[in-house]
Amino acid sequence: MSLLSPVAALGRMTLGMLASFGRVAIFAADVVSHLLRPPFYPREFLQALMQIGWFSLPVVGMTALFTGGALALQIYAGGARFSAEAVVPAIVAIGMARELGPVLGGLMVAARVASSIAAEIGTMKVTEQIDALVTLSTNPLKYLAVPRVLAATLAVPVLVAVGDSIGIMGGWIVGVQRLGFNSAAYIKNTVDFLEMWDITSGLLKGAAFGFLVALMGCYHGMNSGRGAQGVGKATKSAVVSASVLIFAANYLLTELFFS
């Protein structure tokens, strides 16, 4: 009996996980199916766009700047081992656009946005505001989740584009100031080697990550337990699940796009 109990626990956990995957999938399908059906809530959408897009710019920009700089240093050091220091501009650009821009941008948005959405909607749930919405003939999913998910899906690619540019600029600053590259040559090298698909694929990843982040925030918020503890747990689950899903989706999309 006691020998088997870890197995039973594992089984229960697996079943529990499968069940929550199912619930999340149903929730996602619900949100998507409401995207194009009225009523629409433009004011809520614009507010979400400001919150998710505009106010995330500083943190995404800073992250990209330092990452681009560090990347340039690393690639220079690695490239020096086989006299290939000249690849720095191209690899910084490709690395930022394809991987680091979308993934780090997505993670920063997950930290900022998934948490705040989950806390806000979770608080609404525990203070009966969601019930109140229903009694006022407003579908909470449509009023709360749809605008946020749509806003994140559209805003994160823009954040990624800005992050890419700032990251590449970070690499350029380090390249020119610390590694002795010629400024014009660095820029020319970047432009010559960077392909459109490097950028577009990163932006598509950004859209997927934005969708996942807002979806997790809304899902965990709307399913928040009771009391302050319930909201705390919902917030934590939203950030953790959004981050893990970003990594998983990143791998799948990379397979899809580049192999």
Add this chain to the structure above:
Amino acid sequence: MIELKGVEKRFGSNHVLRGVDLSIASGTSMVIIGGSGTGKSVLLKCILGLVHHDAGQITLDGQDVTTGDRDEFLARFGMLFQGGALFDSLRIWENVAFRLMRGALKKPKAEAREIAIEKLRRVGLGPQVADLYPAELSGGMQKRVGLARAIAANPEVIFFDEPTTGLDPIMSGVINDLIREIVVEMGATAMTITHDMTSVRAIADNVAMLHGGKVRWTGPVSELDSTPDPYVQQFIHGRAEGPIESVR
């Protein structure tokens, strides 16, 4: 006419409602009394479909509340939640006018605002609060805003969950009068939860006492004092001694 037959609800092992039978005639005011945690709020939420009952039947004018058009059904209701449940991202007047600014009852913004300010006045709040946010008001003021929101679209059926809790005696009087007025003048059906015996006498046509998951006693308010039921007597006189246990 709202009718409940054998309504049951459990949350896990907590068997809250154990077969509630109750009927509320249209245009009358029913007051629900009972100790805290006996499931009064849950009962209202079951009628509105915010909580799904496990057994029994709830009908509004003969139609089962779990079937039929949900929007049409909800458009007939107004509800004041126990905690107010104001939307804290919206201004006070936008809270009150929420239903008037979207959906079937949509009105121009200026008109919606005017109605909101008029409803706020009826719950004893001046126009200066209209542009504040809920967090800037006291608990009692928030409760009254919730009340204004519940009556904003002149619903046929209104539920008030502890409308006077947290109000001073004068404001309680204002709210009691308002609820009575809504029933008498607008012909609305009202269901009110309260612990305040003054409110009970001011608001009720009929009273029902919930205890042990069932309706322990129900009858016209005039019979409340003369009923021999020991549970009712203990409750209305606020005695610690009696059949209702004080540790629950």
